[in-house]
Amino acid sequence: MPSHSSTYEERVQNFSNPTARSLLEIMSRKKTNLCISVDVTTKASLLRIVDAAGPSVCVVKTHIDIVEDFDQDLIDQLQQLSKKHDFLIFEDRKFADIGNTVTLQYSRGVHRISSWSHITNAHIVPGPGVISGLARAGQPLGRGLLLLAEMSSAGALTTGDYTKTAVKLANEHSDFVIGYIAMSRQGVQSDSDKDFLILTPGVGLDTKGDGLGQQYRTPSEVIFDSGCDVIIVGRGIYGKGEGNDDESIRRESERYRREGWEAYESRCKS
Template sequence: MCAARDRHPTFKASFAERANNASHPLANYLLRLMELKKSNLCLSADVTNARELLALADRIGPSIVILKTHYDLVAGWDYNPQNGTGARLGAIARKHGFLIFEDRKFGDIGSTVQLQYTAGNARIIDWAHIVNVNMIPGKAAVTALQQAAARWRSRVNYEVRTSVSVGTPVSDSFDGEDDEQGTPAPTSLSAPKEPPPSSSARTDYNNGRKGSIVSITTLTQSFEPVDSPRFSNTIAEGDELVYAGIEEPPWERGLLILAQMSSEGNLMTNEYTQACVEAAREHKDFVMGFISQETLNTDPADTFISMTPGCQLPPEGDEEDGDVAGDGLGQQYNTPAKLVGLCGSDIIIVGRGILKAASPPQEAERYRRRAWKAYLNRIEQHA
């Protein structure tokens, strides 16, 4: 079925070994996350309302390393950048340890895809760690997305910490008068017990002495480096948990190139696929890998990750490598043993096989175990 690119070195290498050689920070993170969770499963969360999406992410999160979304088919998507649907997904992703992949399939001229990525109501770049591109417009689309991501990244290197203090000088001596010992009384800044006057200063007479009380407001700002996204100050308490054993994901964004499809009769030729590989090599600090049916690593220096849709398991109790029928709409299915074990794919993408199960969390675990077993067999390790 698949030649697995003549058994490229990445075919037998463990995810941990490949993490050490990954040129992309997010690819390094993902490979380490896969080893930590013993998962190479991506859930295609094709649901149609925001409440269901968030609940599904929370329920299936323990089994997956990537959640694939289509934000534009989700009714009730809250676009608030601080505490909307994207921010909520980010909190769930940190808690359970997975990345968010918006399956946008950008496919337009450079200036348009840049705006689709960074602007509009959705501002995909703010909440999606990974996006993908259809290379039909040519390599310029990849270049344009990388430029947009670089500009965005340069603006989020730092967060501004602002501190405001309000106080009233308290003194036993006013207008330069000394205390009884002939020394100036100390002045301290403290919050007044009573609300300050409406004006910044007032004149008062106390025991025949003229006093001036001034309310002082001090504002300080500092710029602190930020290595990873944080929403803990803008979401509900308790949602700021981080998955144990690994740090938060880096700020860098990643791109997958749509190089092959699982649908019957698709028009992606070998020449198109090769152009995708060339574009990835030219943008290795932005392109993490491919949506493909097999590993596309052929050059010794290739370290790309391959993610494959169209994966389905036979019903429980049937032969693990038995035939799986398509969906009647052009989708063709293969098992994890074939895609991971024979074709060298790294991550399987599963949607309806999990979503339509009687117990989606249990079925997600079944897919996770089978895909991980196929990976261990591929690198000749045993569970």
């Protein structure tokens, strides 16, 4: 795996996948490695938070199936905000079924995820078929897939051989798999010269846990110490429930963007 001391801009050439290349270009252009995770249950709150945080982020992560008043207009407006603020959309679907089923879950049904989400992710429990099934729908659209190699929740079973298998499958499908959900670069290290992006949840500046198993680390611990690429932050930015006021969201988004970017710049110099 290439050195994590390379800049995001330098790493663009390591990827053939258009989504991976686009993400690295956005990160360089906007000077941000922040992904906001927007876990709210109404269309209005989702769009409001995304619009407020948009200038500071490279990725917006959604759980679209928790939005109670979901409709196509939500997707249309989310795509407009993606263009307005220059970020990618990541639907955190965590696919985990056989190939034919995930093809349909990804491309059909109410949400039609492949039509609007640049990035999605999958568990490797079903084996390589989950990747080929998602690639059938997503690859013609230039989409990118993340594999869940490690998770931030206490007691997670994504360790040892499970993580090693995720790395093996990523290397075998690197035209579609662009990286991992993982806690450290060391955890997904391989002998391959292929480059993969590492997006890391469980990032917080003001708390170490949420009482439900989530464990938090600082942006510096994730980016500088652990060599990851993108910090995923949710409630630390917008608070609880349906979100804080817009000014608070803008302020906290910028705070996390700054902390993450400074950690990245320090890493590149080390």
